[in-house]
Every structure is written in C-alpha cells, then in structure tokens.
Amino acid sequence: MGRSSKATPSTRSPKKPRQARDPEATKAQILNAAEEEFARHGLSGARMEAIAAGTGVTKAMIYYYFENKEQLYQAVLQRPANELLDAIKQLPLDDLSPEKALEMLVRGAIAHEAAHPYQQMILFQEASQNRGKYFEKAGWQAPFAYLLKILERGMADGTFRPVDPWLTAINIAGVCNFYFTTYDNVKHLAPDWDFRNPAMVERHTQEAIAFILAGVKRQT
Amino acid sequence: MGRSSKATPSTRSPKKPRQARDPEATKAQILNAAEEEFARHGLSGARMEAIAAGTGVTKAMIYYYFENKEQLYQAVLQRPANELLDAIKQLPLDDLSPEKALEMLVRGAIAHEAAHPYQQMILFQEASQNRGKYFEKAGWQAPFAYLLKILERGMADGTFRPVDPWLTAINIAGVCNFYFTTYDNVKHLAPDWDFRNPAMVERHTQEAIAFILAGVKRQT
DNA sequence: GTCTATACTGCGATAGAC
DNA sequence: GTCTATCGCAGTATAGAC
Numbered sequence: 001m002g003r004s005s006k007a008t009p010s011t012r013s014p015k016k017p018r019q020a021r022d023p024e025a026t027k028a029q030i031l032n033a034a035e036e037e038f039a040r041h042g043l044s045g046a047r048m049e050a051i052a053a054g055t056g057v058t059k060a061m062i063y064y065y066f067e068n069k070e071q072l073y074q075a076v077l078q079r080p081a082n083e084l085l086d087a088i089k090q091l092p093l094d095d096l097s098p099e100k101a102l103e104m105l106v107r108g109a110i111a112h113e114a115a116h117p118y119q120q121m122i123l124f125q126e127a128s129q130n131r132g133k134y135f136e137k138a139g140w141q142a143p144f145a146y147l148l149k150i151l152e153r154g155m156a157d158g159t160f161r162p163v164d165p166w167l168t169a170i171n172i173a174g175v176c177n178f179y180f181t182t183y184d185n186v187k188h189l190a191p192d193w194d195f196r197n198p199a200m201v202e203r204h205t206q207e208a209i210a211f212i213l214a215g216v217k218r219q220t
Numbered sequence: 221m222g223r224s225s226k227a228t229p230s231t232r233s234p235k236k237p238r239q240a241r242d243p244e245a246t247k248a249q250i251l252n253a254a255e256e257e258f259a260r261h262g263l264s265g266a267r268m269e270a271i272a273a274g275t276g277v278t279k280a281m282i283y284y285y286f287e288n289k290e291q292l293y294q295a296v297l298q299r300p301a302n303e304l305l306d307a308i309k310q311l312p313l314d315d316l317s318p319e320k321a322l323e324m325l326v327r328g329a330i331a332h333e334a335a336h337p338y339q340q341m342i343l344f345q346e347a348s349q350n351r352g353k354y355f356e357k358a359g360w361q362a363p364f365a366y367l368l369k370i371l372e373r374g375m376a377d378g379t380f381r382p383v384d385p386w387l388t389a390i391n392i393a394g395v396c397n398f399y400f401t402t403y404d405n406v407k408h409l410a411p412d413w414d415f416r417n418p419a420m421v422e423r424h425t426q427e428a429i430a431f432i433l434a435g436v437k438r439q440t
Numbered sequence: 441g442t443c444t445a446t447a448c449t450g451c452g453a454t455a456g457a458c
Numbered sequence: 459g460t461c462t463a464t465c466g467c468a469g470t471a472t473a474g475a476c
Contacts, residue, residue, distance in 0.1 A: 243459075246459085246460095277460075277461095278460070278461060278462080280460075280461070280462085281459075281460060281461085284459070284460080285459095
C-alpha cells in the first residue's frame with residue numbers, strides 16, 4: 001500500500017504559475033512546497049514527487065538545486081529557526097517589564113506560528129522520526145534563551161513566582177504550539193470552529209497570554 | 221533513499237522472547253511494536269518490516285492477525301482513547317472541588333502519558349498526515365468532556381476566572397503533552413537532562429499542576 | 441535551467457510449505 | 459499459527475536531450 005492509494009491526499013493548492021528560468025524564485029518555491037510535505041510526513045515519509053507537484057517543477061529540478069532529499073530537508077529545517085529568531089530580535093524585550101516582555105514574546109511567537117504553521121509541525125516530525133538528529137544543527141537554543149531570560153528576570157524582581165525555568169519554558173511553548181499542532185484532530189471534536197481563522201487565532205492569542213501570565217505571576 | 225539507509229534507526233529494544241503459538245500474546249506484542257513504529261512515522265511512513273522486527277514475528281504473521289496496514293493502524297489508534305478514558309473514570313472527579321478535580325485530572329493524564337508516551341505521538345502523526353481522518357472514529361471526545369466539565373464547574377462557583385473552555389482545555393492538554401512530544405528535540409538543548417526519568421516526570425507533573433492551576437484560578 | 445525516460449531499490453502484500 | 463520466498467508497484471536518484 002503506497003501513500004497515494006489510501007492515505008488522505010494533500011489538499012495543498014496546486015502548482016502556482018511560475019516564472020521560468022528564475023533560479024531564486026524556483027528555489028524558494030521548492031522550499032515552500034517541501035516545508036509542507038516534510039511537516040506532514042517527515043524526512044522518510046515525504047515524497048519528492050509530491051514536493052515537485054506542489055512546486056510546479058519536475059523532480060529532476062529539485063535534485064538540480066538540492067543534492068538529495070536529506071539536504072533539502074536540512075535546508076527546510078534551517079529556515080524557521082532563523083526566521084523566528086529574527087522576529088524576536090525586533091522586539092524591545094529588555095526595555096520592558098518581565099510581564100510585558102513575556103506577553104510580547106508570546107504574542108510574537110503565536111503570530112509567527114500562525115503565519116508559518118508547518119514549521120512547528122516539522123519540529124515534531126523531526127523529534128519523532130529522527131530524534132532531533134537534524135534539529136541539533138538548526139540553532140533553536142536562541143529563541144529559548146530569550147524566554148528563559150525573561151522568566152529569570154521576573155523571578156528576580158518578584159513579579160513571577162518561583163518556577164523551574166526550563167520546565168516552565170517548555171510549558172509556555174506547549175501552550176503556544178498545541179493549538180496549531182492539534183488543529184486537524186480537534187476540528188473533528190468541534191466541527192463548527194475554524195482554527196485557522198484570524199479572529200480565532202486572535203482569541204487563542206489572548207487566551208494564551210492570559211493563561212500564561214496568570215500561570216507564572218506571583219499571587220498578589 | 222530508503223529510510224533504513226540514512227534515517228536514524230530505531231533503538232527499540234530488540235525482539236523479546238516470545239511464547240510460540242500464543243495468539244493473544246502475539247497480537248498484543250504486534251500492537252505494542254506497531255504503536256512505536258506508527259508514533260514515529262505515521263501511517264504511510266511506518267514499515268511493516270520494522271513492526272515485525274520489533275515484535276519478533278514475521279511480516280506474514282501481522283497480515284494473518286490484521287488484514288492490512290490500515291486496519292492495524294486503526295487498531296493501534298483505538299487503544300489509547302479507551303485506556304485514558306478508563307483511567308479517568310477511576311477518578312472521583314465529581315466529588316471534588318473544581319480545583320482538586322483539575323489537579324487530579326492533570327496528574328492522571330500526565331501519569332498516563334508517561335506510561336504510554338507513544339500514544340500522544342501517534343495523535344500528532346494522525347493530525348499531520350491524515351488530518352484526523354482516523355482520529356474521528358477513536359472516541360476522544362470523552363476525555364475532553366471531563367476537562368470541559370471541570371472548567372465550567374469552576375467558573376460557575378467562582379474559583380476559576382472566566383475563560384473560553386475549549387481554548388483553555390487545549391492549552392491544558394498542550395502543557396501535559398508538550399513535555400513528552402518535544403523531548404527528543406529539547407534533549408539536545410539541555411543534554412544533561414533525562415526527561416524520561418521518573419523523578420523528572422514528577423517534577424514536570426508538579427510544575428504543570430502549579431502552572432495550570434495558577435493559570436485558571438481567579439485572582440484572590 | 442528544465443524536461444522526459446529509465447535504472448535500481450524498498451516495501452506492501454500474498455502464495456504455499458510445514 | 460508460523461515460516462520462506464516472491465510478486466509488483468511505488469519511490470529515489472540519474473542520464474541525457476533541448
């Protein structure tokens with residue numbers, strides 16, 4: 001049984017019109033299509049044919065730009081770490097109170113995830129399939145470090161209750177992520193909801209911020 | 221490129237000694253091995269050969285007990301929903317205050333996940349690959365309903381602040397899950413930690429309970 | 441830079457002996 | 459009930475034309 005025969009086919013929008021002979025655009029389009037395919041199926045499960053179909057080029061083209069499947073995967077895995085870090089660096093976290101900084105970081109992280117939902121899914125696939133082997137190289141320490149720093153600053157000035165910074169950072173990341181990674185399951189439990197809807201994402205953002213801030217703040 | 225050549229090989233403990241000609245035991249062993257393989261690779265990515273190797277029987281045996289890969293997958297997906305629900309039903313939730321009931325439910329859910337870490341991973345694979353197509357049938361409404369009920373009870377009697385029950389339930393589930401599902405990635409960021417260690421799981425449990433309760437309780 | 445055609449391998453599934 | 463052997467297709471990767 002191949003995937004194509006029984007598994008749910010991808011509903012990714014079919015080939016977008018492409019500029020012929022535009023190397024940079026072609027490369028970016030390959031990465032975009034690969035991002036969804038790897039997010040859904042991981043390194044071993046992804047099909048080069050499916051990536052080609054989503055891009056509108058042939059398989060041979062992908063092998064021309066990226067040596068092989070593994071290197072394409074690594075290129076895809078690299079992007080989100082850089083992008084999220086760049087987004088975080090824009091935020092004036094050090095100038096804000098720990099509370100405000102945490103709120104802004106959570107808002108930024110969720111906004112980023114809403115714009116790039118496949119990036120979080122890839123990280124999970126990477127953990128499941130490859131046990132973080134490729135994750136290591138992609139530089140995810142940095143975003144985490146910002147979160148840890150805020151938590152420690154808040155504990156130091158007494159606005160946050162005493163917590164284990166690592167475990168709490170993981171819990172916070174879980175709140176930000178789970179809404180998106182569980183979407184395709186939960187939609188069946190609450191069929192009238194559209195979790196990708198921007199208004200819904202905004203409600204999630206507000207609930208998440210309220211939940212997380214209440215979760216770490218010292219009782220007054 | 222096949223998975224076996226480049227991807228990280230499974231480190232699942234090799235074939236356990238089996239009782240020959242014990243149908244029920246054989247069937248259960250197949251389900252156990254299949255649970256890990258499907259958790260790591262999902263329906264399409266899982267390899268029947270790998271499941272056979274993890275079980276200690278041949279591929280043909282699996283086809284004898286389960287018609288095909290898809291039906292084996294559905295059987296594996298069914299188990300956790302039933303088991304978690306049974307565990308929850310043991311808890312005297314209705315006799316407790318919303319606060320105590322939530323604490324007990326979270327503790328029970330995390331204990332269950334620690335004992336069956338692959339079950340949560342399968343749910344994610346199911347969402348990613350199949351968009352919840354098979355999830356639907358497995359009856360996950362019930363565990364969620366218990367959580368929703370507690371939240372609503374707590375809001376009604378004023379011990380919890382006003383929250384969106386669905387979004388908050390998802391956030392709570394995220395806190396319980398993320399520790400386990402992200403383990404294989406995060407271990408590279410904090411290499412000296414052993415997240416599967418029981419003492420570590422207990423710390424996670426306590427941090428999660430404190431975080432979640434603080435997150436939903438009304439400020440006093 | 442982009443395509444078509446194809447070599448070679450991995451894997452789901454089955455046949456048939458014991 | 460359990461095994462070995464094998465069929466047939468699906469999927470990675472490449473060769474070579476334009």
